[in-house]
Amino acid sequence: MMETFQELEMYKNFDELAEDVIDLAKEILPDQLFYLSSITEAQQIVLKHSLNTSSIPVAEGMVLDLNDTLCSRMDFENKQPLVYEDVQGAPELKHIEDKLEAAHVRSYLGLPISFVNGDRFGTLCAVNDEKSQFDARSITLLQRIVRMFSYYLDLERFAYRDSLTDLYNRHFLTRFFDGNSKAGGSIFFLDLDGFKNVNDLYGHETGDLVLKEVAAKLQQFIEGQTDVLAARLGGDEFLICFAKPVSAAELSEWATRLLASLSQWEADYSLSASIGIAQYPAGGNQDLRELLRQADHALYQAKKSGKNCYSFY
Template sequence: MMVTFRELEMYKNFDELAEDVIGLAKEVLPDQLFYLSSMSEAQQIILKHSPNDTAIPIAEGLMLNLEDSLCSRIDFKNKQPLVYEDVKDGHALGAFEEKLEAANVRSYLGLPISFINGERFGTLCAVNDEKSQFDTKSITLLQRIVRMFTYYLDLERFAYRDSLTDLYNRHFLTRFFEGNSKAGGAVFFLDLDGFKKVNDLYGHDTGDVVLKEVASKLQRFTAVHPDALAIRLGGDEFLVCFTEPASAAELSEWANRLLDSLSDWEADYPLSASIGIAQYAAGGDCDLKELLQQADQALYQSKKAGKNRYTFYSVQNNAF
């Protein structure tokens, strides 16, 4: 799972450390415009940049299509920098040549930033509107700065991620709701039907594989719902949190989609899922503990009614 920008907002002292990374990079190559970016599968966002005395248009928060960014060419797998001391010097950049010229970029140095597990985070880049020289010593020093920044990212990530599935954990959920519950939304409380039988029949190693696959299914679901978060509460209990209001019809459609996904297994495991749905209104302070209790009550009703179904929480009769 890729780091999200809202996750970065929770990292302790992220802004200060990002500024320090840029500052240290400027000590190494004072004449360059540096920027720190984060990437998703399709986009790149500029998180921080050094003071700009070049003709290159750049701004913090600038979002780029990754296919339009030279950073997409960086070798993240082998953690190798991408170096163009003069982009006009016969590098066969193809369509990038026009884009770089429009952005007044004449030289480029891009260093990959990845988590310890190899997952891509983003880049530290040096650009200039003039030709540059990037010596080996300077590149090595910049790589050391990136490596120290990576250690910080991993420490923060471990605090908010479940170690088995890499989904967000309960700690992240609590922190997120402290400042992001004003708009209203809903939660799906999911519990796997038949998970104990899978553990008994196939062993706990297989059970862990199943939990990881559940996480992958939830990640694919949230990938098409930008306002949704997938969380592992513990065991075979998961939460999908929607941070924008949705109609009952929409929530029902999404719940049915999840139920179909979580009952479809190539290995023919005797598995399905039950869901309890609780909504919270906009404008007020949402009590997360109470919201989870409501969703849990609705989940209980789904189990009681035969499993592999969803139920909405109702104030009138707890759940219906």
């Protein structure tokens, strides 16, 4: 969840555009309380909302258990709106009726917001503490607003994401590092051993699939960790940035675990990885380019030591 909002903070004019979306929605249905949210598999967070004159408690930054919300029923695959002109008595909402009553939600209109590739972003929702009527024309206009907002999200995402693996790119890494380096931390600079042979033997299509699988392994490796970012620098070079103090012993343990993951493949690839590790102290004005140079030097030492290993700068 935190990774999503660190990314949103870097989007140009996100706050302004989100407010415009809410204002346009209010022009269409002025009697509704609108909010824009982002969701993960487990949570929903309110990003922006309109002026609240109802009894419904809502605040920017509010985090909700997704299973306790109406948005959990949203049809993202078919991009269909979810409409309840009166939530009372709906049998499929029996498990959350107490929460809806406590929040004074009587009516609900939700529209899914997705990226072009189908990944979920969140929702634009209208709620009221009274019964409502939602006409087809209003819903269609709101869907058009959501579609335009989705195009904006994709343009911003393309600026910060690697198009093949969907990991963050060097541009996002630089901005992330500049905003999170004061506490000290470290980086893993990874390079695949034997990747050229995969391309030569199996073709570049297979090579691309391998790079995507590496990205998935890196995402799995950092899952659940705070202040950690995985990025693709280009080719078969990847980086993990730990924007927090971590001991050398713990870094060694993590590097060993990551190397084991990157040497296990369902297909019979002769493939592994080498890692260069560079650490930086808290409070300094660390230059990312210099840190990358140090990590690259450590990576070279790991390669010289026989590959499929790690080395500290």
